[in-house]
Amino acid sequence: MLPIAVDAMGGDLGPPEIVAGARQAASELGVPVLLVGDPDAIGDPGGLEILAASEVIAMGEDAATSVRRKKDASVVRAAETVREGRASAMVSAGNTGAAMGSALLRMGRLPGVSRPAIATPIPVPGSLPTVLLDAGANAECQAAWLVQFAQMGAAYFTGRYGVEAPRVGLLSIGEEPGKGSPLVKETHALLADGDSAGLGGRFIGNVEGNDLMSDRVDVVVTDGFTGNIALKALEGAAGVMRDAVFAVLMSTDEAIKASEVLLPLLAPLAAELDSDTYGGALLLGVDGVCIISHGSSSTSAVVNAVRVAHDMVANDLVDRVRQAVKG
Amino acid sequence: MLPIAVDAMGGDLGPPEIVAGARQAASELGVPVLLVGDPDAIGDPGGLEILAASEVIAMGEDAATSVRRKKDASVVRAAETVREGRASAMVSAGNTGAAMGSALLRMGRLPGVSRPAIATPIPVPGSLPTVLLDAGANAECQAAWLVQFAQMGAAYFTGRYGVEAPRVGLLSIGEEPGKGSPLVKETHALLADGDSAGLGGRFIGNVEGNDLMSDRVDVVVTDGFTGNIALKALEGAAGVMRDAVFAVLMSTDEAIKASEVLLPLLAPLAAELDSDTYGGALLLGVDGVCIISHGSSSTSAVVNAVRVAHDMVANDLVDRVRQAVKG
Numbered sequence: 001m002l003p004i005a006v007d008a009m010g011g012d013l014g015p016p017e018i019v020a021g022a023r024q025a026a027s028e029l030g031v032p033v034l035l036v037g038d039p040d041a042i043g044d045p046g047g048l049e050i051l052a053a054s055e056v057i058a059m060g061e062d063a064a065t066s067v068r069r070k071k072d073a074s075v076v077r078a079a080e081t082v083r084e085g086r087a088s089a090m091v092s093a094g095n096t097g098a099a100m101g102s103a104l105l106r107m108g109r110l111p112g113v114s115r116p117a118i119a120t121p122i123p124v125p126g127s128l129p130t131v132l133l134d135a136g137a138n139a140e141c142q143a144a145w146l147v148q149f150a151q152m153g154a155a156y157f158t159g160r161y162g163v164e165a166p167r168v169g170l171l172s173i174g175e176e177p178g179k180g181s182p183l184v185k186e187t188h189a190l191l192a193d194g195d196s197a198g199l200g201g202r203f204i205g206n207v208e209g210n211d212l213m214s215d216r217v218d219v220v221v222t223d224g225f226t227g228n229i230a231l232k233a234l235e236g237a238a239g240v241m242r243d244a245v246f247a248v249l250m251s252t253d254e255a256i257k258a259s260e261v262l263l264p265l266l267a268p269l270a271a272e273l274d275s276d277t278y279g280g281a282l283l284l285g286v287d288g289v290c291i292i293s294h295g296s297s298s299t300s301a302v303v304n305a306v307r308v309a310h311d312m313v314a315n316d317l318v319d320r321v322r323q324a325v326k327g
Numbered sequence: 328m329l330p331i332a333v334d335a336m337g338g339d340l341g342p343p344e345i346v347a348g349a350r351q352a353a354s355e356l357g358v359p360v361l362l363v364g365d366p367d368a369i370g371d372p373g374g375l376e377i378l379a380a381s382e383v384i385a386m387g388e389d390a391a392t393s394v395r396r397k398k399d400a401s402v403v404r405a406a407e408t409v410r411e412g413r414a415s416a417m418v419s420a421g422n423t424g425a426a427m428g429s430a431l432l433r434m435g436r437l438p439g440v441s442r443p444a445i446a447t448p449i450p451v452p453g454s455l456p457t458v459l460l461d462a463g464a465n466a467e468c469q470a471a472w473l474v475q476f477a478q479m480g481a482a483y484f485t486g487r488y489g490v491e492a493p494r495v496g497l498l499s500i501g502e503e504p505g506k507g508s509p510l511v512k513e514t515h516a517l518l519a520d521g522d523s524a525g526l527g528g529r530f531i532g533n534v535e536g537n538d539l540m541s542d543r544v545d546v547v548v549t550d551g552f553t554g555n556i557a558l559k560a561l562e563g564a565a566g567v568m569r570d571a572v573f574a575v576l577m578s579t580d581e582a583i584k585a586s587e588v589l590l591p592l593l594a595p596l597a598a599e600l601d602s603d604t605y606g607g608a609l610l611l612g613v614d615g616v617c618i619i620s621h622g623s624s625s626t627s628a629v630v631n632a633v634r635v636a637h638d639m640v641a642n643d644l645v646d647r648v649r650q651a652v653k654g
Binding site for chain 1: 451452453463466467498499500506507508509511535536537538539540541549551552553555556557558559560561562563564565566567568570571572575576578579581582584585586588589592593596600
């Protein structure tokens, strides 16, 4: 089994958090992990293999420039290991643009893919997540790209959750086909008129913002500008509400006592709503499995990212996407 | 004191709910209310004045067409009462497009306003709401319109919350000025270079989706497509999480017992997060106060809408917006 390459230098919490996650993933999941980065920063790899990389692309750095200039950056090297067949997938919690750029440059696009897209699972309490794409790779999109996002998203949903012909919705501001931006109207026409067999999913028409966190749709397609704003709005709301509920539970002595019963019952819901649970976003459309985790990824987020990376390799994600786009 | 005209026929819950809200508003707030609609459907007005209107524009109807054809529709008549000086403001929980169209046609735009925009308060636990605009009036926008949205939103925030020079942010997918869509980049340049005194608020640059439900910004400007999706995503998330937390509180006998302490403590948070609390959205840029409430508006939502309408009349909202746009 080829290892999963983990960019040890990425993430707001620093290499120790990432390395701890990688070590835990290797021991809990039995999945080999290759740590990519500065051996000094990595410290004790706990028996994991290290690929030394002398450079780091920081969170705020311009991705396009730095990916080209810093050829020995950990995230660039991680992508390289996949292309060279030394690793089966890459995971990075660093600069999103740099991870995307590294994957694009080193793994390359799959044949026929116009633009890779970031696919992010949105938690839905009591149900499978909704996969949203594009969650931020392409601020400006064309209708034909959105059709490919639908194909790639459906392939991913089937590969990850085992659901054949998932429901695909187009994010808009009204359910009627005539509602929305010119891009949405054009995409709607293409998806509605197209051979739905070629989609790999069932096109259910327009969906709205409140459908994202519902079980009414499986895959939601939109441009990267709208997708990123919707996703961050949801993540922000989940965090604010979790903190607000927790503050109430801790607000009085009586509440704290009552919470002794309720906190263990609320914990699974909190986990379900925590983006760390989902292992991060996938960059779909490149020739390799590339997982981009939150900058704030904790140890458990890294474990989940490695698990998803491993699952997606085992489930032939890249081949599924290749076939979906070929049509 | 001129009455607030309430479209008695609008809303998913039907005239009885709206009429109950109007009656409660009149008695609790001491604000006169004029009910507009079919007297038979209205039933007992509880002493409130009725303006008979024989037609109704249903939720699903095409707004542009029906507003022109149904001259005796309740929502059209409600807007007319404001233009004619028979009411000081209108409130509708019906078809959003029809309320907007009626206000535009009957009240007209303020001089210099390119496009009216829907301004919606987003709850922020423990803080003043964030006002988002445009929340759906204009699916496609130009940069100059967004600059006007900033001016109108700042004027509204000051009028409603008494905060001088509120912080105005531009919704984007990265905080750097160069991040976002072409529309965002162009708008950013206009807002950053413009005379900030003319804005009526302080431009703090780009903000992201997770800033909407935070106290980092007061007024968030975006196009109506993005704004509507972000708003509905947040409303959906708030509803899903409220239901999920409530389900946990009711999940076992022990939890139910513990909830006896916690539910009363959670109630203020639930109210804070409930859009009904905020009285609905305002259509800014028309020559009159026009409040558009949720289709699902309850009695208490109608009471709050009448309260906000009354406050906005008392606080000279329309003059504030007029001055803000004139610059």
